[in-house]
Amino acid sequence: GAGVSQSPSNKVTEKGKDVELRCDPISGHTALYWYRQSLGQGLEFLIYFQGNSAPDKSGLPSDRFSAERTGGSVSTLTIQRTQQEDSAVYLCASSFGQGYGYTFGSGTRLTVV
Amino acid sequence: KQEVTQIPAALSVPEGENLVLNCSFTDSAIYNLQWFRQDPGKGLTSLLLIQSSQREQTSGRLNASLDKSSGRSTLYIAASQPGDSATYLCAAVYGGFKTIFGAGTRLFVKA
Numbered sequence: 001g002a003g004v005s006q007s008p009s010n011k012v013t014e015k016g017k018d019v020e021l022r023c024d025p026i027s028g029h030t031a032l033y034w035y036r037q038s039l040g041q042g043l044e045f046l047i048y049f050q051g052n053s054a055p056d057k058s059g060l061p062s063d064r065f066s067a068e069r070t071g072g073s074v075s076t077l078t079i080q081r082t083q084q085e086d087s088a089v090y091l092c093a094s095s096f097g098q099g100y101g102y103t104f105g106s107g108t109r110l111t112v113v
Numbered sequence: 114k115q116e117v118t119q120i121p122a123a124l125s126v127p128e129g130e131n132l133v134l135n136c137s138f139t140d141s142a143i144y145n146l147q148w149f150r151q152d153p154g155k156g157l158t159s160l161l162l163i164q165s166s167q168r169e170q171t172s173g174r175l176n177a178s179l180d181k182s183s184g185r186s187t188l189y190i191a192a193s194q195p196g197d198s199a200t201y202l203c204a205a206v207y208g209g210f211k212t213i214f215g216a217g218t219r220l221f222v223k224a
Contacts, residue, residue, distance in 0.1 A: 004156075006156075033210075042217065043202070045212070050210060095210075098206075101147050102159065102204070103159060104159075107156045
């Protein structure tokens with residue numbers, strides 16, 4: 001596609017429920033990143049994928065968070081047993097690789113009530 | 114520790130004024146540095162990307178400079194307009210795709 005697509009754009013869920021956030025990167029981009037931005041805060045790195053290499057999961061805040069990238073393209077970020085502190089905007093970005101700039105999606109605004 | 118600091122945190126200027134946003138990074142071994150714009154409730158829009166071997170990049174009324182040795186980058190906005198009102202973030206990219214984002218400068222341009 002022309003840009004990075006994220007869905008849903010907004011998600012309201014009850015505390016304790018699981019949620020899945022989807023990211024469609026730009027075709028041909030080998031690198032894919034997930035970030036989290038809480039209200040008024042900067043970007044918090046969560047995870048990145050590069051080609052077929054093992055993902056860098058060092059930013060995932062707890063074992064309730066997981067992500068996968070199927071076929072080197074679409075990625076899904078899953079949050080299990082959501083908590084109110086998980087409320088944030090989840091941003092996905094993709095890139096051709098090192099030395100190239102990032103392109104971000106519009107984000108998914110997650111609200112846990 | 115690799116950190117990126119942006120100064121000022123917020124800035125309000127009258128329309129037409131030229132302005133400079135500052136970004137400093139503690140580890141000068143960057144691969145490249147990227148400036149983004151973020152509108153309220155939106156994702157990030159890339160403005161300029163400067164490779165570590167470059168000194169500056171220009172796009173329209175925007176000019177970004179990079180001084181690796183001093184760990185600094187500046188974003189110059191000429192003839193500011195109300196539509197430039199947004200949060201501007203810089204990001205220092207290191208090897209292994211490690212990227213550190215600044216907290217941003219919130220810009221308000223008054224008509």
